[in-house]
Amino acid sequence: MTQSGVRRSGTESAAPRARGSALWRLKVRLQFTGWLQYLPTVCIALAFALVAAAGWVIGAWPVILFWLPAGAASLLLVTFVFDLVTVKLGLHPVEAVPERRDGLGAFDLMRARRSCRSFQSRDLAPAHRTELMESVRAHTRPDRLIGSSPVRMEYIAAPLTVWPVVGAHEFLVAIAPRTYDRLAVVDVGRSLQKVVLDATRMGLATCWIGPGADQKSVVQHLGDRFDPEKDHVICVCAVGYRSRFMPSAIRAMQTLQHRRLPLASLFFADPHFREPLDVTRFPWEAYGRCYEVCQWAPSSFNGQTTRCAAVVEPNGGEERPVRFDFCASTTSRYYAPVALGIWCANWETGCQELDINGHFAVLSPGERGVQGAPELPRYDVSWVVDHPATT
Structure with missing residues (x-):
C-alpha cells in the first residue's frame, strides 16, 4: 500500500541533500510524469542485453552467457512494449464494471480489500459517487470521531499527480486542522478506512496515497476548498474501478509487499x-x-x-x-x-x-x-x- 500523510517531517522526509541532487530531481520528474513505473523493466532488460553482448564477445558457454540473457532481455522488452501499449496508451479491450460485494461478511470484506495500482479510465457511475459521498458524510460526523478536532474528505475528479498508481482520476483528500492534533490524524485513518470498506462493498477499488502524492497538485485541484492557514492535507485515497492491466514492475512490487x-x-x-x-x-x-x-x-x-x-x-x-x-x-x-x-x-x-x-x-x-x-x-x-x- 502507498499510504500515509502527504505532509512529512523529521524521519518521514528524505534528507534535504538527497532532495537537492540531480538524481533525486530526475527520479521525481520520472515519477510524476508517469514513466518511472515502466523503467525497471527496461533497465533489467538492458542489463540482460549487456550480459548477452559480453557473452557473445567471450564466446564461451553460449547457452548461459548468451542465449539465456538474450532471451530474458527479449522477453522483458516485449513486456515493456505490452505495458506501454495497454497501460500508458490505454489500448486494450473495454473492461467490465466490477460487481458489488454485498454478500460478504465484514471479515471477508476487510480481507478482500487490496490496494489498487491501476484504474480503469471510466468515471464512477453517478449512483456509486452518491453512495460514496454518503459514506464520507456518515463517517466524518463529529459524533463518530474519537477526538474533538474536525476532519473532512474532499472529492476531486481530476488526474492528480500521484505515484505509483496509474489511471486514477477520482480521489478523496483527507484534511485535518493545520495545527497538529495527533488524535485528528488517527481519526483520519479510522474514518477514511470505514469509507474504504464501504467502497469495497460497492465493488470499487481504492488506494491510500501519501508520499506518492504531489502536494502542489492536490492543493491546486482543491482550489478554494483548501485554506493553507487552517487546513492540512493528511493523505489522498484514489477510488474507481480496478483495471487488470498494470505495469509489470508495479505488479511485481505489489506481490513482494x-x-x-x-x-x-x-x-x-x-x-x-x-x-x-x-x-x-x-x-x-x-x-x-x-x-x-x-x-x-x-x-x-x-x-x-x-x-x-x-x-x-x-x-x-x-x-x-x-x-x-x-x-x-x-x-x-x-x-x-x-x-x-x-x-x-x-x-x-x-x-x-x-x-x-x-x-x-x-x-x-x-x-x-x-x-x-x-x-x-x-x-x-x-x-x-x-x-x-x-x-
Whole structure:
C-alpha cells in the first residue's frame, strides 16, 4: 500500500541533500510524469542485453552467457512494449464494471480489500459517487470521531499527480486542522478506512496515497476548498474501478509487499510489549478474526507500525478482557497515527460483526495503571470493552 500523510517531517522526509541532487530531481520528474513505473523493466532488460553482448564477445558457454540473457532481455522488452501499449496508451479491450460485494461478511470484506495500482479510465457511475459521498458524510460526523478536532474528505475528479498508481482520476483528500492534533490524524485513518470498506462493498477499488502524492497538485485541484492557514492535507485515497492491466514492475512490487508480520509481533499480553498474546486461548479467542484483519490492514510502505496490548481483570475466578491499548511503534507524526486509525476501524468493524460491544477512549497513564512504560511503542487510544452491568 502507498499510504500515509502527504505532509512529512523529521524521519518521514528524505534528507534535504538527497532532495537537492540531480538524481533525486530526475527520479521525481520520472515519477510524476508517469514513466518511472515502466523503467525497471527496461533497465533489467538492458542489463540482460549487456550480459548477452559480453557473452557473445567471450564466446564461451553460449547457452548461459548468451542465449539465456538474450532471451530474458527479449522477453522483458516485449513486456515493456505490452505495458506501454495497454497501460500508458490505454489500448486494450473495454473492461467490465466490477460487481458489488454485498454478500460478504465484514471479515471477508476487510480481507478482500487490496490496494489498487491501476484504474480503469471510466468515471464512477453517478449512483456509486452518491453512495460514496454518503459514506464520507456518515463517517466524518463529529459524533463518530474519537477526538474533538474536525476532519473532512474532499472529492476531486481530476488526474492528480500521484505515484505509483496509474489511471486514477477520482480521489478523496483527507484534511485535518493545520495545527497538529495527533488524535485528528488517527481519526483520519479510522474514518477514511470505514469509507474504504464501504467502497469495497460497492465493488470499487481504492488506494491510500501519501508520499506518492504531489502536494502542489492536490492543493491546486482543491482550489478554494483548501485554506493553507487552517487546513492540512493528511493523505489522498484514489477510488474507481480496478483495471487488470498494470505495469509489470508495479505488479511485481505489489506481490513482494503482500507480506505481514506474525500476530505474535503485533499483539501483546503486557504493557511493556514483551509477552506475545496467545490469541488462541481463553478469553482472547472470542475476538476471532479481529486480530487477522488488523494484521492485514494497510500501512505506509506496509510498515505495520501499530502494536496492541491486551488488558484483563479478575472475574469470578477467571479473567475477562477490559481493554485493548493501541500504540505506535515509531515516532512518526503522520504515517503511524494514520495506520493506527486504520487498525481502529478494522478492530471496531470486527467487534461489531461479533456482537462484542466497546468504545474508544484516550486514557491517562493512571487510568491505564501503567507505570514505567517504554517510550516506544507510544500509546494513542484504547478500545474499552463494554461489559453488561452486574446486579
